[in-house]
Structures are given as C-alpha cells and as structure tokens.
Amino acid sequence: MSLAHRIIPCLDTDGERVVKGVNFVNLRDAGDPAALAARYNIEGADELVVLDIAASRDRRPTFLETIRRVAAELAIPLTAGGGVANVDEGRAILRAGADKLTVNTAAIRNPALLTVLAAEFGSQAVVLAIDAKRVGDRWEAFVRGGSVPTGIDAVAWARQGMDCGAGEILITSMDKDGTRSGFDCPLTAAISRAVSVPVIASGGADTPETFLEVFREGRADAALAASIFHDSIQGLGALKRFLGENGVSVRQTG
Amino acid sequence: MNIALVEYGAGNLPSVERALARLGVESRRASTPEALAGCNALILPGVGHFGALMRSLGERSLVAPLREAVTRGTPLLGICLGLQAMFATSDEAPGDAGLALFPGKVSALPPSDRLPHMGWNQLRRARPSKLLDGVPQDAYLYFAHSYAALDAGDAGVAYCDHCASFVAVLEQENVFATQFHPEKSGPVGEQILSNFLRLVGGKG
Numbered sequence: 001m002s003l004a005h006r007i008i009p010c011l012d013t014d015g016e017r018v019v020k021g022v023n024f025v026n027l028r029d030a031g032d033p034a035a036l037a038a039r040y041n042i043e044g045a046d047e048l049v050v051l052d053i054a055a056s057r058d059r060r061p062t063f064l065e066t067i068r069r070v071a072a073e074l075a076i077p078l079t080a081g082g083g084v085a086n087v088d089e090g091r092a093i094l095r096a097g098a099d100k101l102t103v104n105t106a107a108i109r110n111p112a113l114l115t116v117l118a119a120e121f122g123s124q125a126v127v128l129a130i131d132a133k134r135v136g137d138r139w140e141a142f143v144r145g146g147s148v149p150t151g152i153d154a155v156a157w158a159r160q161g162m163d164c165g166a167g168e169i170l171i172t173s174m175d176k177d178g179t180r181s182g183f184d185c186p187l188t189a190a191i192s193r194a195v196s197v198p199v200i201a202s203g204g205a206d207t208p209e210t211f212l213e214v215f216r217e218g219r220a221d222a223a224l225a226a227s228i229f230h231d232s233i234q235g236l237g238a239l240k241r242f243l244g245e246n247g248v249s250v251r252q253t254g
Numbered sequence: 255m256n257i258a259l260v261e262y263g264a265g266n267l268p269s270v271e272r273a274l275a276r277l278g279v280e281s282r283r284a285s286t287p288e289a290l291a292g293c294n295a296l297i298l299p300g301v302g303h304f305g306a307l308m309r310s311l312g313e314r315s316l317v318a319p320l321r322e323a324v325t326r327g328t329p330l331l332g333i334c335l336g337l338q339a340m341f342a343t344s345d346e347a348p349g350d351a352g353l354a355l356f357p358g359k360v361s362a363l364p365p366s367d368r369l370p371h372m373g374w375n376q377l378r379r380a381r382p383s384k385l386l387d388g389v390p391q392d393a394y395l396y397f398a399h400s401y402a403a404l405d406a407g408d409a410g411v412a413y414c415d416h417c418a419s420f421v422a423v424l425e426q427e428n429v430f431a432t433q434f435h436p437e438k439s440g441p442v443g444e445q446i447l448s449n450f451l452r453l454v455g456g457k458g
Contacts, residue, residue, distance in 0.1 A: 002375070002376075002415075003367075003371070003373050003374070003375050003416055004373060004374040004375065004394055006373050006374065041440075046373070046374055047373075071268070071269070071272070072272060075273065075276070075437070075438065075439070075440050075441070075443065075444060076396070076438055076439075076440055077396060077398070077435075077438045095268075097268055097269065099266065099269070099301075099398070099438065100398075119303075121301075121302060122301060122302045122303060123370060123400065124301070124370040124372060124398040124399060124400065125301065125302075167370045167372070167400075168370075168372060196365060196368055196369065197368060197369065197370065197372075198368050198370070198372045198373065221368060221372075221373065222373070251374045251394040253440070
C-alpha cells in the first residue's frame with residue numbers, strides 16, 4: 001500500500017481552446033478543453049491541469065467559463081492557473097471548479113503571495129509552477145510563459161516557494177518542453193531533493209519508458225504531459241499498465 | 255429525499271453537488287439552523303483550515319444545530335476537513351473546538367514522507383464498513399491533506415498509511431466520514447457516495 005504516482009494530462013489553453021507549441025512558441029489549436037477533459041476522466045487520468053497560457057485580463061472571464069465546463073466533466077481533481085496575481089483571482093479560479101491553482105510569475109515577483117494564498121485556501125490548493133531552463137551548470141527560472149529570464153536559481157526558488165506556503169511544485173523543463181525527448185530527470189531530481197512537498201515533472205514526455213525514468217531517476221511524484229495524450233500517441237491505460245508492470249505504484253483503471 | 259450540503263462560506267460544495275447530480279440526486283445548500291433542521295441527511299464537505307471551518311460554522315450558529323441533528327439520528331457524511339471537524343480539537347487550530355462528535359484530536363502528520371499527502375492511496379480495512387460496500391480491497395481514493403485523526407476507536411473502519419497510520423473512513427451509527435474526497439475519486443468515489451445515499455434512503 002503506497003501513494004500512487006500520478007499521470008496528469010495538461011490542457012494549455014488560450015483561455016478557450018486547447019493550444020500547443022514547441023518550446024513555448026508556434027502555438028496551434030488542439031481541441032475543445034471540455035471534450036478532452038471528458039475523455040481523460042474516463043481513460044484514467046489521475047488529475048487534470050488546465051492553464052491559460054495567454055493569461056490576458058480581458059479574456060479571464062472566458063477562462064473561468066472554460067474551468068466551469070472542464071470541471072463539469074470531471075470526477076478527478078482539477079488544477080487551474082495562468083496569470084494568477086492575487087487572492088481574488090485565485091478565489092475566482094477555485095470557485096469556478098478548480099481544486100488547486102497554479103502560480104508562477106506573480107509569485108516570483110512577490111513570494112509572499114504564496115503565503116497569502118496558502119493561508120486563504122490551504123497549502124494543498126497552492127501549486128507553485130516553475131519554468132526552468134539550463135544555464136551553465138544550473139537551472140534558471142523564467143517567467144511570463146518562459147519569455148523572461150529572472151536570474152533566479154530554479155532549485156533554490158522551489159525550496160523558498162515551499163517555505164512560503166506552496167503545497168506542490170510543478171517543474172517544467174523549457175529545454176525539454178514539446179520535444180518528446182524524455183523528461184529532464186536531473187532537473188526534476190534536483191527539485192525533488194530540495195523540497196518535501198510533492199513534485200510534478202513536466203516537459204519532454206514521450207514513451208512509457210520516459211515516464212518510468214522520471215519516476216525512478218527524477219524522483220517525481222507525478223508526471224504531466226499534453227500532446228502525446230491529445231494526439232493519442234500514448235494511451236493512459238497502456239501507460240499505467242506498463243508502469244505497473246515495472247514496479248511503479250499507479251492507480252490502474254478500466 | 256431532502257439532502258443538504260452544509261454551506262459555511264468555504265469548501266468545495268459544487269464538486270460534491272456535481273457528484274450527487276451524476277447519481278441522480280438533487281441536493282440543496284443549508285447555511286442556517288432552520289435549513290439544517292428540515293433535512294433527512296447532511297453532508298459536511300471541507301477543504302482548507304480547521305479553525306476557519308469551525309469559526310465559520312460558529313458565525314452562522316450552525317455548531318449546536320449540527321450536533322443536535324446527529325443526536326436526532328440524521329445521517330451525516332463528513333468529507334476531508336469535514337471528517338476532521340467531527341473531533342474535539344486539531345493541532346491545526348489548538349484554540350478552536352471541533353464538533354466533538356468523537357473524542358480525541360486531529361494531528362499534524364509527522365513529516366517522514368512528502369506532505370501534503372496528495373494523491374491516490376489505498377485503504378487498510380479494520381472493521382466491516384457500510385460506506386465501502388462493493389469497493390474493491392485494492393481501490394485507490396484521492397487524498398489532499400496534512401492533518402489526520404490517528405485513532406477513532408471502534409468508529410475507525412478503514413485506515414490509510416502515509417507518514418502515519420490514520421483514519422480514512424469513520425462510521426458510527428448515523429455518522430459517516432472519509433478523509434479522502436469521494437467526489438474526486440472517480441468511479442470508486444461514486445460508489446461510496448451511492449452507498450451513503452442508499453443508507454439514508456435516497457437513490458444511489
């Protein structure tokens with residue numbers, strides 16, 4: 001009996017439609033978020049993440065409506081975020097039907113935001129998302145959808161974010177994102193060693209073997225992927241069977 | 255069937271409402287003593303902070319009516335923080351009294367593994383359970399918490415192990431509770447909610 005490793009499909013949206021790109025650019029339409037959510041809910045996703053990667057203020061009501069539509073399809077937990085900068089925006093996302101919210105850029109600018117959000121909603125509802133890129137012999141955190149370097153060490157930031165109140169770390173490797181060349185296991189392992197909260201690895205998902213690697217070598221508690229699931233390159237059931245056969249605790253479904 | 259979700263200004267009522275709706279049950283929200291009094295069954299969902307929950311129930315004058323409803327025999331299902339609120343006290347808010355339907359306290363889980371305990375875990379059955387009727391022994395349920403009741407005497411019917419052994423399902427006469435979120439636990443969670451509805455004479 002042990003906590004299962006989670007497989008988490010991610011819906012990157014422009015607020016309304018699922019979009020995807022490589023290394024955070026060249027976005028193209030990949031479907032209706034509610035339809036994909038319904039599919040993943042049945043196929044055995046352990047959780048779902050829906051992000052507003054445009055995060056423009058005018059489109060926020062559209063994104064809240066998207067969260068409502070997605071949540072209506074789910075009997076599993078939902079995490080949502082994108083541009084959350086204060087308690088009111090966080091509350092709006094949770095009220096729309098998310099169980100947890102992600103914070104990224106605003107937390108780097110003001111780490112106390114994590115403390116305020118955790119006090120208001122509980123640490124279990126606050127996920128610190130970090131976009132990290134290899135720079136020399138370390139990883140640097142980037143903000144604004146991976147477009148702006150911060151000079152901040154991603155591993156140290158994960159640790160500080162946890163101390164401020166984040167209940168989970170979502171670490172995305174910008175070097176690996178969209179490349180289907182495997183997760184960044186050294187980055188994930190470094191984050192995992194630095195914190196005592198659960199760590200979700202993101203960026204680079206490909207074959208079932210890449211998931212096995214990130215759970216074993218990357219010491220991830222959960223792994224997130226988008227296009228391999230959206231494009232039906234990898235089925236959730238087959239992936240979980242493979243992991244189970246290889247000794248990784250997973251929730252088998254169906 | 256008159257089933258009410260206790261509304262205290264926080265918590266995750268919509269997801270529980272949606273889960274009940276999928277089972278064909280219309281629920282309503284009760285946020286006043288009068289509304290509580292007229293119900294056949296009550297659900298106390300909860301996420302967040304023990305102290306905030308108890309203060310919020312107190313501000314709405316719901317603490318005594320909730321206890322009275324239980325004494326009258328009204329079935330009550332607590333979910334997550336709703337389970338914790340049934341105890342006398344919690345490490346999370348030492349100054350705030352709980353509903354005290356059960357003696358003892360809710361403890362901070364010792365940090366011997368990752369916390370919060372977040373994700374899908376299995377149960378260890380201790381006694382026959384009505385809520386878990388038909389649920390496979392190796393089923394996974396969704397948890398998201400850092401505090402837990404380590405013991406509930408004969409009321410503890412199933413436990414879970416993460417950092418410590420803690421109460422995952424609690425049953426005593428008309429009082430039921432789960433530390434996990436049945437409304438977020440896929441088909442297995444649906445089975446558990448359905449069992450509760452059947453026990454209280456609703457559908458399911």
